[in-house]
Amino acid sequence: MEWGPPFRCLRGTRRNIMKKLIALSAMLAVAPCALAADVAAGKARAEAVCAACHGANGVSVSDKVPHLAAQRAEYLEGQLKAFKEGARKNPLMNAIAAQLSAEDIANVAAHFAGQPGAQAGAKSGLLPHVAKSNGTFP
Amino acid sequence: MEWGPPFRCLRGTRRNIMKKLIALSAMLAVAPCALAADVAAGKARAEAVCAACHGANGVSVSDKVPHLAAQRAEYLEGQLKAFKEGARKNPLMNAIAAQLSAEDIANVAAHFAGQPGAQAGAKSGLLPHVAKSNGTFP
Numbered sequence: 001m002e003w004g005p006p007f008r009c010l011r012g013t014r015r016n017i018m019k020k021l022i023a024l025s026a027m028l029a030v031a032p033c034a035l036a037a038d039v040a041a042g043k044a045r046a047e048a049v050c051a052a053c054h055g056a057n058g059v060s061v062s063d064k065v066p067h068l069a070a071q072r073a074e075y076l077e078g079q080l081k082a083f084k085e086g087a088r089k090n091p092l093m094n095a096i097a098a099q100l101s102a103e104d105i106a107n108v109a110a111h112f113a114g115q116p117g118a119q120a121g122a123k124s125g126l127l128p129h130v131a132k133s134n135g136t137f138p
Numbered sequence: 139m140e141w142g143p144p145f146r147c148l149r150g151t152r153r154n155i156m157k158k159l160i161a162l163s164a165m166l167a168v169a170p171c172a173l174a175a176d177v178a179a180g181k182a183r184a185e186a187v188c189a190a191c192h193g194a195n196g197v198s199v200s201d202k203v204p205h206l207a208a209q210r211a212e213y214l215e216g217q218l219k220a221f222k223e224g225a226r227k228n229p230l231m232n233a234i235a236a237q238l239s240a241e242d243i244a245n246v247a248a249h250f251a252g253q254p255g256a257q258a259g260a261k262s263g264l265l266p267h268v269a270k271s272n273g274t275f276p
Contacts, residue, residue, distance in 0.1 A: 063212040070256050074201040088226060117255020118208050
């Protein structure tokens with residue numbers, strides 16, 4: 001049986017829709033892998049890079065240093081990028097953020113955003129090697 | 139009975155000590171009033187000035203806006219001063235902080251520092267007059 005012009009048109013449209021759906025499924029299957037932050041990698045990076053001042057879990061060690069625990073990931077990412085690019089000025093944070101890749105930044109932001117919020121008056125202890133130094137810290 | 143020179147000396151010293159103690163007591167009685175932040179005034183100011191974006195209790199309304207709840211007072215004060223003076227750049231915050239006195243800044247910082255930390259994913263609702271507007275916010 002031969003399909004009349006309107007049906008041929010419909011078949012073509014269906015094929016296009018199917019093609020688009022397959023392409024969309026492929027995109028959706030890949031996209032989360034590219035976008036999702038790696039929280040475990042963020043935790044490891046935070047322990048190595050951020051913990052001395054902000055605490056490994058985002059409860060900072062000093063009144064001068066902000067808590068990062070439960071802070072919004074998007075805000076943390078934005079500020080780290082601003083420090084990295086020099087748009088927000090702080091000699092210490094400019095130097096630290098400059099060493100973080102965009103992936104590092106997304107990961108540490110996700111790590112801190114997932115920590116429970118600091119309680120009033122909470123303070124993390126100094127890391128052992130920092131506590132041993134005689135310098136004023138931070 | 140006449141006091142010998144050493145005792146007279148002691149009496150003089152005692153009088154000086156008493157004078158200094160009285161002066162010190164007067165200073166201590168006044169100092170806390172000058173230094174202590176007024177948390178209630180800070181709450182009122184925060185409700186009027188900060189709440190639309192940061193939430194009255196420091197749990198912000200948007201992923202782009204930081205939580206201030208349980209954040210360190212000294213850090214908050216430092217950042218508000220930096221915004222007021224233009225050392226930290228953000229057109230919205232520069233304009234808002236410019237309207238706050240040093241006293242306002244100390245008060246709102248103390249208010250937010252005393253709030254319980256935000257839980258992960260927590261979000262304050264928009265204020266009624268903001269929710270009614272059609273603008274993108276914040």
